[in-house]
Amino acid sequence: MVSTGSQTVLVAGGGIGGIATANRLRRRLDRRHRVVLINRDPDFTFAASYLWVMTGARRPAQITRPLRRLERRGIEVVIGDVTDIDPATRTVTVGDQRLTGDHLVVSLGADWATDRIPGLAEHGQTFATLGGAERLAGELRRVETGRIVVVTAAPLYKCPAAPYEAALLIEAGLRARGVRSSVEVAVRSAEPAPMPVAGADVSAAVTMLLAQRNIDYQPGRQITAVEPGSLQFGDTNERADLVVYMPPIVAPPAIANSALAADDGWIHADRSTLATAFPGVYAIGDNTHIVLGIGKPLPRAGVFAHGQAHVVADTISASISGAPTPTGFDGHGGCFIETGDGRAAYGAGNFYGDPAPTVALHDPGRRWHWGKVAFEQQVMRRWL
Numbered sequence: 001m002v003s004t005g006s007q008t009v010l011v012a013g014g015g016i017g018g019i020a021t022a023n024r025l026r027r028r029l030d031r032r033h034r035v036v037l038i039n040r041d042p043d044f045t046f047a048a049s050y051l052w053v054m055t056g057a058r059r060p061a062q063i064t065r066p067l068r069r070l071e072r073r074g075i076e077v078v079i080g081d082v083t084d085i086d087p088a089t090r091t092v093t094v095g096d097q098r099l100t101g102d103h104l105v106v107s108l109g110a111d112w113a114t115d116r117i118p119g120l121a122e123h124g125q126t127f128a129t130l131g132g133a134e135r136l137a138g139e140l141r142r143v144e145t146g147r148i149v150v151v152t153a154a155p156l157y158k159c160p161a162a163p164y165e166a167a168l169l170i171e172a173g174l175r176a177r178g179v180r181s182s183v184e185v186a187v188r189s190a191e192p193a194p195m196p197v198a199g200a201d202v203s204a205a206v207t208m209l210l211a212q213r214n215i216d217y218q219p220g221r222q223i224t225a226v227e228p229g230s231l232q233f234g235d236t237n238e239r240a241d242l243v244v245y246m247p248p249i250v251a252p253p254a255i256a257n258s259a260l261a262a263d264d265g266w267i268h269a270d271r272s273t274l275a276t277a278f279p280g281v282y283a284i285g286d287n288t289h290i291v292l293g294i295g296k297p298l299p300r301a302g303v304f305a306h307g308q309a310h311v312v313a314d315t316i317s318a319s320i321s322g323a324p325t326p327t328g329f330d331g332h333g334g335c336f337i338e339t340g341d342g343r344a345a346y347g348a349g350n351f352y353g354d355p356a357p358t359v360a361l362h363d364p365g366r367r368w369h370w371g372k373v374a375f376e377q378q379v380m381r382r383w384l
């Protein structure tokens with residue numbers, strides 16, 4: 001159906017998915033139509049660069065931009081907490097405002113569930129938040145001896161590559177400071193292998209990268225508690241002078257408490273169209289739970305939020321202009337894994353592959369590191 005009047009698109013969430021959606025809609029829709037982006041924090045920060053904050057290669061200001069900059073392009077920005085979503089009427093409650101759209105895109109990400117593991121927040125350090133990465137950078141600069149253990153605190157977390165990347169970068173940093181021989185580096189993962197959704201070859205290649213750098217890796221180890229100087233895994237414990245963690249995640253309450261949520265709290269959107277059960281309501285990025293043919297969920301990664309954002313923005317603009325509906329999201333994506341020394345590996349492929357994802361990991365090289373830098377620069381300079 002072609003619309004002749006003004007339409008409003010609400011985009012809930014101003015992270016990777018929300019910004020990519022709003023920008024693309026703004027480019028495609030004429031100014032009669034409103035694009036309204038809602039986000040809790042006034043600033044966007046680029047999570048993929050937090051690991052460079054951890055290593056000291058970036059200052060927080062370099063990867064932070066005010067969301068209000070989107071207003072220069074004609075995107076309306078509302079800063080506030082979404083407390084309720086009524087998908088039947090496409091209404092979002094933000095403080096004392098109730099905003100209703102003709103179309104609604106939900107991209108509220110995933111919340112941290114750090115408190116699921118007793119002692120984790122108190123005695124551990126994380127690279128998963130900007131403030132955490134800054135504090136961890138200070139801790140790492142002081143390490144001269146001892147044992148650093150990087151843990152994934154649950155099998156489900158954001159960016160499956162990030163904890164392995166963190167361990168490799170920490171190892172390289174210790175080497176650069178000449179203290180590597182007196183510091184042990186270990187990884188304990190709750191999942192059965194590194195990046196298991198990407199397949200056995202990728203898992204084996206990442207395991208090899210860790211082994212080559214003498215990083216002691218043990219999969220299938222779910223931590224149950226953290227105490228000063230030690231990590232608990234059920235009945236056993238291990239010494240850890242510095243615990244570095246990737247937190248578990250949970251669906252944001254505004255979603256889990258809404259009619260959009262499945263029993264697990266996440267939105268089970270259509271894997272191709274990202275449509276929900278409610279007309280005109282789409283969900284993209286980390287707040288969706290898309291189960292692949294292998295029975296495991298599509299990883300929570302910005303590359304997928306970005307690809308899905310384009311599909312949804314194109315679908316909405318086509319529905320307004322009467323253009324043909326675009327092809328759906330095809331499950332392709334890739335991610336860089338920084339390995340230190342100015343190099344990165346690159347894993348990419350089709351996560352919707354049938355019967356299983358077909359993903360390959362390219363060996364570490366300078367070009368992949370510069371590829372990650374180039375993408376960061378594109379986001380920081382062109383997106384906002």
Ligand SMILES: Cc1cc2nc3c(=O)[nH]c(=O)nc-3n(C[C@H](O)[C@H](O)[C@H](O)COP(=O)(O)OP(=O)(O)OC[C@H]3O[C@@H](n4cnc5c(N)ncnc54)[C@H](O)[C@@H]3O)c2cc1C
Pocket residue numbers: 012013014015016017018038039040041047048049050051080081082083107108109110127128129158159162252254284285286287300301302303304305335336
């Ligand atoms: C350390 C780290 C490294 C990573 N590296 C990579 C990488 O190299 N490549 C990659 O592809 N992915 C990476 N990721 C994952 C990537 O950052 C996420 O998958 C991506 O940001 C998801 O986009 P999103 O839009 O779904 O959610 P987000 O980007 O998290 O955005 C959600 C937004 O919603 C806001 N919000 C939440 N609840 C509310 C509410 N109630 N009211 C208002 N606003 C709300 C949040 O403040 C946030 O701005 C990394 C993640 C981390 C933590």
